Amino acid sequence: MTFTELSTDLLVDPVALLMSAFFTPSEASKAAGQVYIERLKLRVADRDAPVSMKAAGAQLEAIREWGSIPSTDRYAMLPRIYQRTLIVHGSKDIVVMPINAFLLAQHLPDAQLVMYPDASHGAQSQHADVFLQHARIFLNG
DSSP states (O other): OOGGGOOGGGGGSHHHHHHHHHSOSSHHHHHHHHHHHHHHHHOOSSOOOOOOHHHHHHHHHHHHHHHSOOSSOTTTTGGGOOSOEEEEEETTOSSSOHHHHHHHHHHSTTEEEEEETTOOTTHHHHTHHHHHHHHHHHHHO
């Protein structure tokens, strides 16, 4: 699946959507996805309300618009962001292409990029243990 193939029709089966958008087809990634799904089931109280088809469509449209490349000054605002930034990305992300993470790291003055192998949009969940280590190092740094 690619980003352009994502549609609100996938909301019929939220687990399939998570697995296809957040994890890669490799066995290791699918196994991590199943662990993530089981972890989600553990939380029974204070859960967010289900996303409506209308809201999902609006979000998908916004993501696609955000992903379009402006014709001029596409990175003009980034050098003005001085906040330390940890950019976490999957090397096989289909929702936000990995090149965008590299571009952010290149144009943000104080950015650190961590690219997780064989991971899609759920990189921090697929590589939860090492992500937490990276986050702690970043936050304590």
